[in-house]
Amino acid sequence: MSLNPLPLEDENAGLFGTRFGLLGREKIRLMLRRKMIRVGGEIEPTQLQPASLDLRLGARAYRVRASFLPGRERTVEDQLRSLKIDEISLKESGAVLERGGVYVVPLMESLGLPESISAVANPKSSTGRLDIFTRLITDRSEVFDVVERGYEGQLYAEISPRSFSVRVHEGSKLNQIRFRRLASSQHSRTDFALSDKDLASRHRDQKLVDDEELNLRDGLILRVALSAETIGDIIGYRAQKHTDIIDVNRVGVYDIADFWEPIHARADRRLILDPDEFYILASQEKLHIPRDLAAEMVPIDPAMGEFRVHYAGFFDPGFGYTESGHPGSRAVLEVRSHEVPFILEDGQVIGRLVYEKMAEAPQELYGQIGGSNYQGQGLKLSKHFRMP
Template sequence: MTRSGVLADHQIREMISSGAITALADITADQIQPASLDLRLGGVAYRVRASFLAGRQRTVKERLADVTMHEITLDGGAVLEKGCVYVVPLMEGLSLPDGMTAAASAKSSIGRLDLLTRIITDHGVEFDRVPEGYSGPLYVEICPRSFSVVVQPGQMLNQIIFRHGKTLMSDDDLRALHAQTPIVSDDPVISDGLGFSVDLKPAEGSLVGYRAKPHTGVVDLSKLNHYDPAEFWEPVHTDTGWIILDPGAFYILVSREAIVIPPMQAAEMAPYLAMVGEFRVHYAGFFDPGFGYADAGGAGSRGVLEVRCHEAPFVLEHGQVVGRLVYEHMSALPDTLYGSAIKSNYQGQGLKLSKHFRAP
């Protein structure tokens, strides 16, 4: 019997074997992470007039008939233009057993490109959430916000986790975990998860982040360590401990705290209270077991923050709490942890752009 919690890598492999996870092409070993499965783009994209959810009475295919402007083949690479909305069928589908739900998010590199990607399902009423017992295809809505991108079939923009039963850790559980295995480098701020703050006083120099330039070339998602950051990003410096966020601009910043996800936990980044200011930290990702964990080579790993300001300019100060990590129990210990053993890109990270850019 499956224990309550987020499913580990070997349990995901069992789901593939049992047919609970299906695919148009064989699922490869590199898609399976310690607590998540990477999802692959199919061969076509539909340019649509607007974002949508299918709604309880309809399928995504039926909705597409209402809003599709034209169909694009992704074979050989296709440009998805900034400011436009696309829907792409994924290679993977699901047939979830009773008691199991799923949740998706953009992969870390995709969030750092300000590429809005959200999973939608037949009869769905929420983005990125798959209800218990769902059986059917998966689609991803893609909206490039800062940079136009080139995509191809088989590329992995999103990841999905599987939850069995109750998975969330209470604040008391989190405090007990921190006492046993410190999950943050400072005194923990625990309230419905672990609060984290922004670092605007770096140990060396005055560089605190990057701001996306408004007019750039395209980013080909197949090209890694390729682009000159100066062509796409403006460095953000401060020696005062604060910066002013401009409305509509997209920033890459970093958390003040080093974060640890122990082997029997996973975590999801969530927004902080809206009352703290007119900005949002994009919650792009899940944090796999082993992120920041010293035994997995991750000592000192900090969280990269993808920040967008809304209606009014806003002063962001060093140490201001801007987000929270919601920790969850694992159902079982993963066979592998996040880290160098599986070529994880962001273990031990500080302030860092996506893997498509060369080191500044």
């Protein structure tokens, strides 16, 4: 009898079954138990979403001169030694991260992934709606927000508040990570999106949006809602320039009028985006993410407009579910114009939603667990504000 260990692929088959795709919260729990995900202190139940894990800031932050990637030969700590300006404690009352500054924070979670599992990260919805630009960095990496299969090491968040100065604390949650189990034939793949043909078939069986027909172009095309008939008299919000500090741990306490200017619907159904202003808008479409799929908003093709949409674009299984079965939640769009003013018109293409299969449907869906702050949303600011 051979005493050699099973190949890693077979070991993981015993742990995760035979299916490949995004791992649900039950399998993320298994990764925590197996120390594939390592945490400082106890895991918080609200960190576990249907298809992702919220990541927590550690005890210290470093202000740096500029954003960076470590590259193949260096660790993040190597770079910090040459770039950091100041070390800031996030313990007790936390610390203020100033608008326009760039900070790097070691996270409370680290990874020891097997060769069959990779990961990808993105800002949480609440983070994007505050215009906090945050990205995940790993050691010896040449890209943000991607964790290569088999990665062993610390995780870091790069944070740059763009509209508001924010107070953060040890344990604050600004970004999230999701894990993808790969078959050996998928190790070199970078695109896991369902095809337009698959999406059309799924829509015939169970509506993905509240329209009869899907607008498909390498994913589901979304259009901006700027009419009173669709979204109401207030069709968006624009961030004010000079405001108080927002504590990211405080929920439902801030007055909208102190931070945002409401944008009212116009008769011509247009909105002129001013250069370097930040807007919260909403999609015309109402969405529903089936229990066996997850979805991600990807930025619009730069050739289609002088703006960027959606820093935080991940939608867990169950988002937009209603008892009637009709899709029930709009996509909230975080929009920043670039160098020149740009006219948006009601119904203009503004983003693209790509779908990916879960390895298996999670037992608990978005809206059924804690932290589901945006189920059934229309035009909605982050959870920190008192909505009318």
